[in-house]
Amino acid sequence: MILGIETSCDETAAALVTGEGEIRASVVSSQADLHARYGGVVPEVASRRHLELVTPVIREALSEAGATLDDVDRVAVTQGPGLIGALLVGLAAAKAVAWARRLPLVPVDHLNGHVASLYLQPDPLEPPFLCLLASGGHTMLLDVRGHGEHELLGTTLDDAAGEAFDKGARLLGLGYPGGRELDRLARDGDPKAYAFPVARVPGLDFSFSGLKTALLYAVRDLTPEELEARKADLAASYQHAIVRALVERVREAAAQAGRETIAVVGGVAANSELRASLPDARLAPLALCTDNAAMIASAARFTPAVAYPGYLGLDAYASR
Amino acid sequence: MLILAFDTATEAATSALVDDGEVLAERVSRAQTLLEDVDALLRQGGAHPRDLDALAVGVGPGSFTGVRIGLAAARGLALALDVSGAGVSTLAALAAGAPGALPVVDARRREIFTLADGEPAVLAPEALDLDPGTVCVGDGARRYRELLEEKGAEVPPDGDERHLPRARFHAALARDFGPVELVEPLYLRVPDAEQAVKR
């Protein structure tokens, strides 16, 4: 079994996954509530919490799977990209466990991890496919040619899609993280009430910063009562603009790469309008959309392991 | 009792393997390569990870990231080997390595971690109250050498090993071994964001 550990942002997670991609346990301890009062993820606060939680989540995953470390034959850990201080907590713990047990260590790229959430049982997807990875930190179009092998076709030039959702939610006074709340509110609104523009940039890239400004202008001119009355319409129109931009680009990218299968992973894959707008796409299961360690263990199945003692000096990376 | 001790709170990470008070091996490197040191110590001491009886871990104060690397490694080791551990203040280890001296750790942002009336404290180096002739040791003493010497302090040459919180002293000072998850970091400062929210 593979023990996966993920601490790149604000979820502390551990999972046990078999070599065949079956999830035996997946424990995610979200810090969202902790960061809500700051209106965003604070790296130092996140890192402190990761240290408190990293071994308890491993322990919980083992007990949930009814396993011990004797059943583990590889340790997989997110090496980057992410918050460097947060990554180092998971990496130090992973190295220590692997070293103590003389196990190989698999350093996993977080983005490969998101894609590998599609390779888990009970219904694993086989490459090739066109993958949209959309989360609070990333918006990427990937031509996935094989397991762990992809080409980046497009990315965001400014805000990530999930970031656009969260910033919009904040402008509407929905708190943090507000993407899910905005999705819920949008169901009661008219997506055509406001025509929010999404910048068309060349190629297959995205730009969401103008959209946020447009929402700011729309909200600024409203009295608190008016805002309350139009909130659902604003949310629906704003969400519609983001989803339309994502869907258009995904279709273009799939056509350009000649891929018939489209897949969506990352936190934004949980958005209900996006799911409805891509009825033929393969969507990551809801539990695996946001950061988790099952996807890291899954990616480890297709990533070369580093044998003892080669990994002892391994460092984390914040960006690629 | 075979104790693995390490401290990654300062720029120079230290580690030691100590058997019933006898230092079998010692290393100095960086926090990121701590496990390389640990591996080398055990090979040098002819021991297997399973032979370890306990951990003695530096809890800071020092670099937040450094402290966490050491504690995360300790918790991982304890989980995998089922060993107990004890935390030792980095300042206490420095003081033990230089009897009579005042430990001064660089806290960045023009501040230092030191002992004030025997208690760990964070303050500006200018605010340090010193008896003339006090020996100051640690990376903070090295960094603020001029300022401290002006105050009448004595700071050993930069290469002096008394500036390092050597892990042999962590092993010697460690008491009350228990679950490593209960060994807490000594940050001495709340995160900036927390301070901003409180204001």
Ligand SMILES: [Zn+2]
């Ligand atoms: Zn992610």
